[in-house]
Amino acid sequence: MTRLAMLKATAASAGILLPLAWGGVAWAQDAVNLRMTIWSANEAHLALFNEIGEGFKATHPNVSVTFEPLPFENYTTTLTTQIAGGNPPDLAWIFETSAADFVNSGALAPLTEAFTKTEGYNLDDVTEAATALWTRDSQLYAYPFSTSPFAVFVNNDLVTAAGAKTPAELIASGEWTWENALATAKAVADSGKDGLVIRDFNYQTWQNLTAFWRGWGANAWSEDGKTCGFTEQPMVDAMTRLHQAIFVDGALPGPGENVDFFAGDAAMTITQISRASLLPKDDPFDWDLVPLPEGPAGAYSVIGQAAVAAFANRPNTDVAVEFLGYMTNPENSEKLAQFFPPARANLLNAETLGKTNPLLTPEQIENVVIAGISNGKVIAGHTNFAQIQQTIRASLDGLWVADADVPAVLASVCQGVSPLLAR
Amino acid sequence: MNNHSAAPNQKRPFWTIARKDAAAGFLFIAPQTLGIITFVLIPLGLVFYYSMHEWNVLANTFTFVGDANYQMLLRDPNLPPVLLASAIFSAGLVVLNLSLALLLAVLLDQKLKGIVVFRTLFFSPVVVSLVAWTIVWSFLLQANGGINGILAVFGIEGPNWLRTPTTAMISVVVVQVFKNVGLNMILFLAALQGVPKELYEAARVDGASPFKQFRRITLPMISPTILLTSIITIVGSLQVFAQIAILTKGGPGVSTTVLVYYLYQQAFQFNFFGYGSTLSILLFLIVAVLTFIQWQMRKRIVFYEN
Numbered sequence: 100m101t102r103l104a105m106l107k108a109t110a111a112s113a114g115i116l117l118p119l120a121w122g123g124v125a126w127a128q129d130a131v132n133l134r135m136t137i138w139s140a141n142e143a144h145l146a147l148f149n150e151i152g153e154g155f156k157a158t159h160p161n162v163s164v165t166f167e168p169l170p171f172e173n174y175t176t177t178l179t180t181q182i183a184g185g186n187p188p189d190l191a192w193i194f195e196t197s198a199a200d201f202v203n204s205g206a207l208a209p210l211t212e213a214f215t216k217t218e219g220y221n222l223d224d225v226t227e228a229a230t231a232l233w234t235r236d237s238q239l240y241a242y243p244f245s246t247s248p249f250a251v252f253v254n255n256d257l258v259t260a261a262g263a264k265t266p267a268e269l270i271a272s273g274e275w276t277w278e279n280a281l282a283t284a285k286a287v288a289d290s291g292k293d294g295l296v297i298r299d300f301n302y303q304t305w306q307n308l309t310a311f312w313r314g315w316g317a318n319a320w321s322e323d324g325k326t327c328g329f330t331e332q333p334m335v336d337a338m339t340r341l342h343q344a345i346f347v348d349g350a351l352p353g354p355g356e357n358v359d360f361f362a363g364d365a366a367m368t369i370t371q372i373s374r375a376s377l378l379p380k381d382d383p384f385d386w387d388l389v390p391l392p393e394g395p396a397g398a399y400s401v402i403g404q405a406a407v408a409a410f411a412n413r414p415n416t417d418v419a420v421e422f423l424g425y426m427t428n429p430e431n432s433e434k435l436a437q438f439f440p441p442a443r444a445n446l447l448n449a450e451t452l453g454k455t456n457p458l459l460t461p462e463q464i465e466n467v468v469i470a471g472i473s474n475g476k477v478i479a480g481h482t483n484f485a486q487i488q489q490t491i492r493a494s495l496d497g498l499w500v501a502d503a504d505v506p507a508v509l510a511s512v513c514q515g516v517s518p519l520l521a522r
Numbered sequence: 523m524n525n526h527s528a529a530p531n532q533k534r535p536f537w538t539i540a541r542k543d544a545a546a547g548f549l550f551i552a553p554q555t556l557g558i559i560t561f562v563l564i565p566l567g568l569v570f571y572y573s574m575h576e577w578n579v580l581a582n583t584f585t586f587v588g589d590a591n592y593q594m595l596l597r598d599p600n601l602p603p604v605l606l607a608s609a610i611f612s613a614g615l616v617v618l619n620l621s622l623a624l625l626l627a628v629l630l631d632q633k634l635k636g637i638v639v640f641r642t643l644f645f646s647p648v649v650v651s652l653v654a655w656t657i658v659w660s661f662l663l664q665a666n667g668g669i670n671g672i673l674a675v676f677g678i679e680g681p682n683w684l685r686t687p688t689t690a691m692i693s694v695v696v697v698q699v700f701k702n703v704g705l706n707m708i709l710f711l712a713a714l715q716g717v718p719k720e721l722y723e724a725a726r727v728d729g730a731s732p733f734k735q736f737r738r739i740t741l742p743m744i745s746p747t748i749l750l751t752s753i754i755t756i757v758g759s760l761q762v763f764a765q766i767a768i769l770t771k772g773g774p775g776v777s778t779t780v781l782v783y784y785l786y787q788q789a790f791q792f793n794f795f796g797y798g799s800t801l802s803i804l805l806f807l808i809v810a811v812l813t814f815i816q817w818q819m820r821k822r823i824v825f826y827e828n
Contacts, residue, residue, distance in 0.1 A: 176790050183579040183795060204580035302685075303771060354685045355665045412582075486792040496774035499685065 131418050133164045135190035135407070136178055140168040141376065144438055151434070155425050162418055175485065182206070187410050189419040193241055195404035196306060196480040196488070198232045203482060207240040208411040208420050214239070217424040221445075224429070229442035232477055233406050241408035242427045245439030247371040248471025249310040249401045251280070251392070252378075255385040257366045258283055261290040266367070266389045277314050277340070280367070280392040284350035287366035293358045294350040298370035302354040302499050303492055309478045310369050310401045312337035314394020319491070320520055324481050327513035327520055329491075330506075333396065338498065339505045346501045354499045371403050372468060373438055375458045388463045390471060402475035405439070440468055447472060483519060490516050566806070572799035579793050591800040600776060600784070607691070608780040612759040614695040619755050620748070622699060623706035628736075630707070631714045641711070645704035652701065656768045659697045660684070663769070687777035690770050694778055698765055702758070706751045713747035714740065749820050756816070757809055781805050 137148070145166060152164035167188065169177045175197050181187055193201050201207055214222045225242075233241040255265050263286040269275040284294025300307040309319070315337035318328040328334055344350040352358040352365070360368035361377040363384050369391070378386060391400060407426070409419035425431065432441050437455035441447065452464045459468070481487050494512040497503060537545075576587045595601065630641050647655060662668040663683040670680035683693045717740060725735045741748075763782045766772060772779035772787070779787075785805065789798025 179579050179793050180790055183577075183793075200580060204578070206580045206582065303773075353665055353682070355663075355667075355682055357664070483792070489787060489791065493773060493775050493779075496685075499774075500682075 129161050131159075131162045131415050133162060133190060133415060133419055133422055134167055134188040135164060135192075136167050136169050136174075136181070136188045137192050138169055138171045138174040141438075143376065147434060147438070151426050151431050154431070155422055158425075159418070159421075162422065164422060182410075187413065189413055189415055190407060190409050190423060193406050193408055194480075195232060195406075195477055196484045198241070198404075198406065198480045199482040200484060201408065202233060202235050202240045206410060208409040208416050210239045210242065210409070210420060210423065211237070213420045214242075214424050217421075217428065220424060220428050221443075224443045224445050226442055226444050226447075229404070229472075232404060232480065233408075241406035242423060243404050243406045243442045244427060244432075244435055245373070245403075245405040246442050246472055247373055247403050247405075247440050248468060248475050249369055249391060249403065250372055250467045250471065251389050252360060252368050252370065252374070253387040253389060254360065254363060254366055255387055257287050257290075257292050257363075257384070261287040261292075261366070263287065265387065266392075267387055270389060275389070275392050277311075277392045277394050281340075281344045281348065281350050284344070284366055285348040288349045293352050293356075293365040294367070295344075296352060296358050296360050296365045296368040298360070298368050298374070302496075304488075305492060305495050306478055306488065307369075308341070310391060311341060313399045313401050313476070314391065314396060315340075316394070316396030319479050320481065324479075325521055327517050329509040329512040329516075335506055335509055336395070338509060342498060342503060342505050345499075346503075372440065372456075372459070375456075376438070378458065388459060388467050390467050398474075400471040400475035402472065402477045404477050440472055481520070483522070487516055487519050490519060569799045569802050569806075572796055573803050575796050577795040579795065587796065591797050594797060595800055595804065600779075603776050604779050604781055604784045607776065607778055608760065610691060611695060611762065611778070611780050612756055614691070615698055615759040615762075616752060616755050618695060619699045619703055619706060620751060623703050623751065624710050624748075626703065626707045627710035627714055628740075631711055641708075644707055647701050648704040650701070652764050653768065655701055656697060656765050659693075660769050663693050663697075684770050685774055687774050690774060690778050694762075694765050694769055697769065698759075698762060702755075706755065709747055709751055710744065713744035717743040745823055746820075749816065749823065753813060753816050756812055760805065760809055760812075781808075 135148075137144075139145075145168070148164075148166045152166070155162060155164065174192075175194060178188075178191055211222070214220050222239075229243045229246045230239055233239060233243055251266065253266050255267075258265050261283075263283040264274075264279075266275060266280070266283070269279055269283075280295070286294075288294035297307055297311065306319070312318075312334060315333040317331065317334035317337045320326060320328050329338075341351075345353060358364050360370075361374070361379065363379070372388065375388070390398075393399075407423065409416060409423050413419065427435075429443065429445065432443050433446055433451065433455065435441065436446055436452060440452070446452070447469055449461050449464045449469065452468060453459070453461055456464060456468075491512055494508065494515045497508040497511065498505065573591050574586060574588060576585045576590070577583075626644055630637060630644070664670075665682040665685070667683075669683065673680040681689045683689045721739050721743070722735055725739055730738065760780075761782055762780055763786065766778055766780060766783045767786075770778040772783050781801065782805065785798050785801040788794045788801060
């Protein structure tokens with residue numbers, strides 16, 4: 100090719116490409132693609148989100164919303180890596196334990212004003228208990244779309260086969276305590292199946308033990324987050340009892356054992372009610388859903404929260420906030436309530452929840468969901484949670500052996516984590 | 523102008539033969555050079571740049587902090603156990619991997635019918651996906667997993683392999699050795715088959731025992747391969763990540779938290795990208811120093827070099 104021919108070819112291709120590129124820019128200015136990262140890959144959940152996304156299109160034809168499921172286990176890590184790589188999503192789900200990190204960071208767009216201005220939104224209906232974690236200086240930074248109490252799923256077939264009283268019977272006679280629950284678990288474990296599974300704990304995710312140790316009145320750290328709670332007497336008592344239940348009674352599967360309640364392998368599991376979707380459709384066992392047992396410190400309930408937020412300082416932040424206002428308005432909140440217990444007081448009644456949760460009986464909704472949300476305390480989070488989680492996990496590993504010295508291990512937990520909490 | 527005698531109207535062509543050759547040479551190495559610049563040199567420079575900053579991903583702040591991250595490196599109470607875990611892992615891996623690979627290579631260096639089947643069998647884990655391999659092992663190593671099941675047949679109560687510090691370290695080392703021993707085995711096998719047979723004949727005539735033949739002939743003759751495999755294995759051992767992430771997540775305690783996993787925790791889990799970058803500079807220096815030492819040692823250890 101001569102130089103002249105090359106020049107001509109370049110000019111010609113530029114002539115073709117440039118207008119195309121320009122057209123692309125002009126087109127991109129009109130169309131808005133919002134991306135929301137989520138940690139559920141459940142098809143029913145995705146179908147509902149896509150339905151809400153389509154609904155938004157009715158009033159905003161140029162906006163499409165894609166929902167990007169990230170793996171649950173590494174969700175926050177993947178999200179922050181996307182942010183670090185300069186490719187953050189427009190909206191994202193956030194775990195309650197990371198709330199402090201995100202809300203205090205300045206990375207999230209403020210929502211209060213936009214929600215108040217949205218017609219029919221009725222922000223006052225959203226309970227303060229639910230929004231407390233996501234509010235800073237009376238400004239809401241993320242909407243808690245799921246306020247889900249921890250509860251106990253029971254396999255009554257296994258419990259009765261082991262000759263024990265079912266939790267429902269224990270509740271009726273006022274004997275639904277941790278001592279009796281652990282005795283039931285031991286009875287089933289002795290009969291050859293497994294007793295109680297604290298779901299997703301896996302001897303790593305220790306914050307899920309909150310649903311256990313709150314029964315003793317124990318807390319991982321003080322209200323202000325500055326003081327380690329692992330050496331306090333309630334925590335020592337709770338962990339001593341748990342250690343005994345695992346390594347002496349065999350009431351809980353040991354470290355490294357994978358047992359799935361929903362496959363019918365265990366008598367009971369502690370998890371959030373949204374897991375009801377995992378119950379077997381074919382050949383189901385006789386299951387029940389009951390509140391957490393009473394601990395030595397009395398009745399209690401624990402809530403896990405998930406919120407959804409829009410990132411600030413993004414090209415489409417305004418549209419993202421607007422979509423958030425649409426996604427969480429009363430009408431869509433009711434749709435979301437079939438999977439995610441709502442933060443709106445108006446929806447927190449047996450009638451509304453019963454319509455959207457066909458799997459649960461009215462008693463289960465009343466006693467577990469509504470009572471749990473009304474009285475529950477959210478799992479404790481902290482700024483810099485990932486490092487704190489990891490530090491405590493490493494120290495707690497010493498507890499998960501048969502001959503562990505419980506008070507000594509708990510002292511080492513506080514020794515390791517105290518400098519991080521005080522920061 | 524270097525050619526004053528040339529007529530002014532007779533312009534020298536730009537593409538002289540020498541220039542053409544040079545251009546062709548540069549074009550040949552261009553893809554490789556571009557790759558190294560894009561994926562090695564630029565990231566290396568960036569990591570050094572990041573290591574002098576505090577980068578808060580969420581708040582989107584990026585502040586110059588000078589040598590603060592390097593100061594932190596010296597004061598980090600977690601670093602000594604992490605470096606110790608890395609050292610134990612690497613030492614265990616290199617010793618076990620090389621001796622097993624050499625043993626297998628010697629055993630398989632026979633003219634027997636069907637020996638190819640065994641060579642293939644021992645090599646096959648190398649081509650298995652690392653993550654799949656590790657996940658299968660994680661099932662086998664559970665307290666109620668396959669290995670303890672086999673031990674129970676013989677009346678032995680196996681430990682909870684991944685849950686006690688010593689056995690957890692042994693487990694990750696052995697899983698890694700079984701995965702990659704085939705590669706070193708093949709390299710050793712090739713080296714063994716390259717040893718001239720007349721050397722052994724001469725030794726036999728002189729009455730050398732098989733052990734003496736191995737020590738005096740085989741080992742010196744394959745010493746370049748031993749050096750090569752040990753460099754590859756040590757450098758590889760310092761980069762171990764997937765096995766730790768899948769099998770132990772660095773636990774129990776920090777007993778299997780090797781440097782790369784610690785770096786990942788700091789940068790990607792705790793969002794301390796500046797400090798994570800500092801740790802990767804440390805890793806880079808360790809690898810560089812180790813390779814340099816091994817390269818120097820070749821003069822003493824390696825019997826001959828082609």
